[in-house]
Amino acid sequence: MAISKKLYELIRKQTPGGDGAGSEPALKEGLLQSDQREQLEHDMQILDDDWLSESDIRKEASQQLREAAESSLRRLQVIQHGRCPQCGEGLRQHLFASVCDACGWYVYDTPRNSGVRVHLAGGGGVVEGDRAYVVKSGAVLVLRGDAVAARVPPSAFSWIEYLWNDEELSQRNKEVLDRLTIICGWCSKIADPEADGFHICQVAFGSTQERYCFCSDECFEAFRKMYPSRVHRNCYERSCVGCDLCTKRYDDESEGIRTLAKDYIKERRK
Structure with missing residues (x-):
């Protein structure tokens, strides 16, 4: 994740030992949440023990990253050639969505700027945000900016509305044509x-x-x-x-x- 120079300087000042030269590479690789930073520090302390080899752990992590990248690349290549990555049948491909009639697999784009609207069950109103994610448990996380504004349990929402507007659709069309x-x-x-x-x-x-x-x-x-x-x-x-x-x-x-x-x-x- 790329971060701006101003945000980088702010994080560097607020990070313990952040004024040192050793903090820059870690920040350039990505931004961690507070609990993730604590977990990282804990993991590094474990690696300092004599009975564990830091180089072995890093090699294993690098191997996992490579395997994940290879798996993702294979899946994207299959989709790019119009086939379902799950069953191999032909995909119904649209500009912002691909659907497999055979097994029900699908993938779709969501608006970047227009926002979303989560409709609550039983006519209980709506929750609006910039983005919404349906997580593994079935709950919906509604984000405003970079923060989670609401967590809606599976039984509490009815459907999610993506607020596309003509300006963004036109811009996305142009981006596809440019590529x-x-x-x-x-x-x-x-x-x-x-x-x-x-x-x-x-x-x-x-x-x-x-x-x-x-x-x-x-x-x-x-x-x-x-x-x-x-x-x-x-x-x-x-x-x-x-x-x-x-x-x-x-x-x-x-x-x-x-x-x-x-x-x-x-x-x-x-």
Whole structure:
């Protein structure tokens, strides 16, 4: 966790021995709560005993960190390729959420700035905050700023409302676009989905549905002339909704960022 210089100086002054040079690396690695700092000091005292090797403990901790990072990386790679990390089936992927129909696994984003509203059971009102976390016990922790403002037991709340607003949704859309590169299916140049003339089309030249992106009207029309669809399907003019003349690979979506083809998206190199 990165901390500001002003906050770092404040913590350094309030930490026992914080004026020493040895305190800086520990603070740069992360910020611990007061009870966690006490636990850290206690652990370090244990490590000072002759019958324990500090280097062995640190090696074991490093190994656990590496294993956790490898496990997380494998899970994220599976999700990135559109598969459920729990059962391996295909995910229903949206811009801010991914859901597996097969096993019920899901993951979703929450607002960063708009806040949340926890509705209490039995019409008992609401608890508002900046963020809310459903912990392992089923209780909800409501945070305002960096502090826990309320802990709502499982039986006391009904549902959680995430207060998205149009400004934040627009900003998050822009962040996604900034990270992605979309290649035109005709000229192979980079296509801007916000530019005039950008097209997405779904067409089946064989038995399987495909999806293509185009950077301009000219590229789209050139592609249509070179690769006409089958007459009985007329994919360029017909909506995929209700059509059963091919094997579907994509959900039926209107044009928008959620419809971008995986085949034409790659991470933008930094």
